Amino acid sequence: MQGYYHSIEHFGTVDGRGIRYVLFLSGCQLRCRFCHNPDTWQKGCKVISTEKVLSDLLHYRHFYDGSKGGITVSGGEPLLQSQFVAELFAACQKHTIHTTIDTAGYYDKQNITDILPYTNAALFSIKAVNPEKHRWLAGFDNEQILSNLKYLTEHIPVTLRYVVLPGITTTNEDIVALANLIHSLPAPITVELLPYHSLGRQKWQALQMKYSLDDVPDATAQDVASVATLLRAEGITNLI
Ligand code: SF4
Numbered sequence: 001m002q003g004y005y006h007s008i009e010h011f012g013t014v015d016g017r018g019i020r021y022v023l024f025l026s027g028c029q030l031r032c033r034f035c036h037n038p039d040t041w042q043k044g045c046k047v048i049s050t051e052k053v054l055s056d057l058l059h060y061r062h063f064y065d066g067s068k069g070g071i072t073v074s075g076g077e078p079l080l081q082s083q084f085v086a087e088l089f090a091a092c093q094k095h096t097i098h099t100t101i102d103t104a105g106y107y108d109k110q111n112i113t114d115i116l117p118y119t120n121a122a123l124f125s126i127k128a129v130n131p132e133k134h135r136w137l138a139g140f141d142n143e144q145i146l147s148n149l150k151y152l153t154e155h156i157p158v159t160l161r162y163v164v165l166p167g168i169t170t171t172n173e174d175i176v177a178l179a180n181l182i183h184s185l186p187a188p189i190t191v192e193l194l195p196y197h198s199l200g201r202q203k204w205q206a207l208q209m210k211y212s213l214d215d216v217p218d219a220t221a222q223d224v225a226s227v228a229t230l231l232r233a234e235g236i237t238n239l240i
Pocket residue numbers: 028029030031032034035036037038040075076077104138
């Protein structure tokens with residue numbers, strides 16, 4: 001089977017445990033204002049087969065095995081191509097390669113069902129818990145996303161990723177809502193705080209799109225620490 005993709009990183013160290021082969025698929029329905037890969041929104045014309053990905057991955061597997069790494073499929077939104085991911089992950093698991101999906105959760109629940117038997121872990125990014133703020137930040141409300149987060153958490157280990165956007169996702173209300181969401185999930189999860197940075201702005205300009213967060217500063221280590229402190233005060237301790 002073939003999938004639409006944007007790029008491949010052979011030695012990824014920030015998208016899951018260990019050193020990872022990271023395949024960035026193309027296509028995304030969300031329109032996050034802080035997206036640093038808007039060039040992945042459209043599917044484009046680059047395609048790759050599951051066989052080609054697997055043979056490429058196996059060529060480097062000693063790096064992944066030695067670090068307890070594996071493969072991460074990211075995007076864009078990889079689960080818009082869930083059949084492709086399912087076939088790829090099934091092949092990887094036959095070779096005992098650890099599989100992680102990096103998703104933002106905006107699709108039908110069936111897309112998750114497709115990949116669950118072959119997926120070891122998930123990175124799940126939530127842009128905001130408040131639906132109106134989410135709509136402003138990502139273009140759509142988060143009802144389906146929250147439902148998919150709950151469903152995924154019921155089945156595999158999830159790391160919840162939250163972008164620290166100074167003054168926008170960092171208010172007390174935002175963090176209390178995030179903590180309440182985490183407490184409401186059916187299984188414990190890990191939380192990863194990601195500092196907002198504006199490095200993607202050049203891509204927006206290159207695509208002749210207006211970047212709307214020019215007035216928002218990059219998040220500092222102190223901004224991230226402050227959010228972590230608020231989360232811990234709300235009983236969320238499994239932070240990375
Ligand atoms: S979900 Fe990811 S790829 Fe899609 S718009 Fe948001 S940040 Fe960009």
